[in-house]
Amino acid sequence: MTLSDNADELSANREIKDGVFKLLFEVPENAAELYSALKDTECRPDEIEIITITTTVSGRLKNDLAIVARGEALFLAEHMSSFYENMPVRFLMYLGQLYEKWIKMKGEERFLYGSRLYKIPAPEFAVFYNGAAAKPEKEILRLSSAFENAGGEGLGFIELEVPVYNINKGMNEELFKKSGKLRQYAEFIAKIRELNGLYEDHAQAVKEAANYCIANDILADFLKEHGGKVVSILSTVYDEEAAKRVYAEEYAETRTENIALEMMKMGLSQEQVLRATKISQEKARQIAERLDFSLPT
Numbered sequence: 001m002t003l004s005d006n007a008d009e010l011s012a013n014r015e016i017k018d019g020v021f022k023l024l025f026e027v028p029e030n031a032a033e034l035y036s037a038l039k040d041t042e043c044r045p046d047e048i049e050i051i052t053i054t055t056t057v058s059g060r061l062k063n064d065l066a067i068v069a070r071g072e073a074l075f076l077a078e079h080m081s082s083f084y085e086n087m088p089v090r091f092l093m094y095l096g097q098l099y100e101k102w103i104k105m106k107g108e109e110r111f112l113y114g115s116r117l118y119k120i121p122a123p124e125f126a127v128f129y130n131g132a133a134a135k136p137e138k139e140i141l142r143l144s145s146a147f148e149n150a151g152g153e154g155l156g157f158i159e160l161e162v163p164v165y166n167i168n169k170g171m172n173e174e175l176f177k178k179s180g181k182l183r184q185y186a187e188f189i190a191k192i193r194e195l196n197g198l199y200e201d202h203a204q205a206v207k208e209a210a211n212y213c214i215a216n217d218i219l220a221d222f223l224k225e226h227g228g229k230v231v232s233i234l235s236t237v238y239d240e241e242a243a244k245r246v247y248a249e250e251y252a253e254t255r256t257e258n259i260a261l262e263m264m265k266m267g268l269s270q271e272q273v274l275r276a277t278k279i280s281q282e283k284a285r286q287i288a289e290r291l292d293f294s295l296p297t
Contacts, residue, residue: 020230021079021128021185022064024222026050030181031067035075037178038126043069051105053097063094074098074121081131088143088160091125095160127164128182130189135166184219191218192234203235260284 025031028045036043049068065077076094078087099120103111111118129135143160144150151157165172167186176183191212195205210227214220223230260277264284268276273284 019064019079020233022052023226023229023233024181024185024219025065025077026052031065033181034077034179035067035069037175037182040178051098051101053094053101063090063098066094066098068102068121072121073124074102075124075126077126077128079128079130081129083129083131083133083135085141086146087127087164088141088162089146091162092143092158092160095123123160125160125162127162128167129164130167130186132193135164137166137171139164181219184213187218188213188223203231206231206234257283 025034028048028050031050032043032045032048035048047070049071050066051068051074052066053063063076064079065075067075069075074095076091076098078090080087084090102121111120127141141162141164143158165175167175167182169186169190176186188209191209192206195209195212196202199205199208207227210223210230212218214223214227256277256279260273260279260283263273263276270281270284273279274281
């Protein structure tokens with residue numbers, strides 16, 4: 001079985017922002033497998049409660065996966081294809097929302113107004129990285145790294161540590177042995193990267209990667225059920241990343257042009273402007289003409 005060419009299937013809900021990682025691991029069986037692999041102890045699907053944030057945090061952020069395991073641990077997991085050093089800050093934002101959500105589910109009156117101590121699930125975190133930049137198998141990000149200073153002595157202090165697992169091919173083989181779904185997810189993403197070099201259309205590369213994985217029993221059932229949605233998600237993510245790169249390039253170019261203009265207004269010579277900004281003589285002339293400014297010689 002392969003994915004169809006149905007246009008509606010390929011474009012299914014281009015507004016989807018949730019990732020394939022979330023779609024795969026929001027299933028209790030898969031979440032239990034992943035959590036068990038990380039903790040090196042068995043956790044059954046019926047001991048998993050999915051409480052992932054489905055509404056936006058701070059206007060735009062949603063978390064990938066949040067579960068309560070055995071009623072004892074609140075586990076947050078994120079996937080990232082671009083390394084993001086402020087991930088602990090994001091986890092802190094999620095954590096407050098998730099505890100509020102959990103407390104409301106259990107009856108907030110006793111937690112907020114009761115005099116006795118009521119226990120809450122212990123927070124646990126993990127990030128799974130599969131970007132192109134070289135990274136170690138595992139590293140730790142700390143919330144305190146984002147603080148302006150170390151905090152005053154004698155006052156309360158908070159720390160939050162996030163292990164980042166590199167799930168690119170050849171990394172974390174022991175973890176992959178314990179979680180077949182995580183290994184297959186990594187294989188699927190690696191196949192997309194491989195096929196991106198063969199197809200100009202990224203969506204086609206994703207589709208062919210999905211077909212390959214179905215044929216080779218890699219996330220086969222998952223892709224048969226969600227293939228069209230997966231293509232749409234990954235194509236949307238790609239478009240957004242491309243748009244960000246284009247925006248960054250355009251911003252840099254505009255900034256250079258503004259600097260060149262200010263130098264012209266200061267009366268600096270054409271040679272000085274070109275040497276400082278690295279723009280071409282033709283670009284300098286265009287900037288001056290567009291802004292009705294006479295370029296000094």
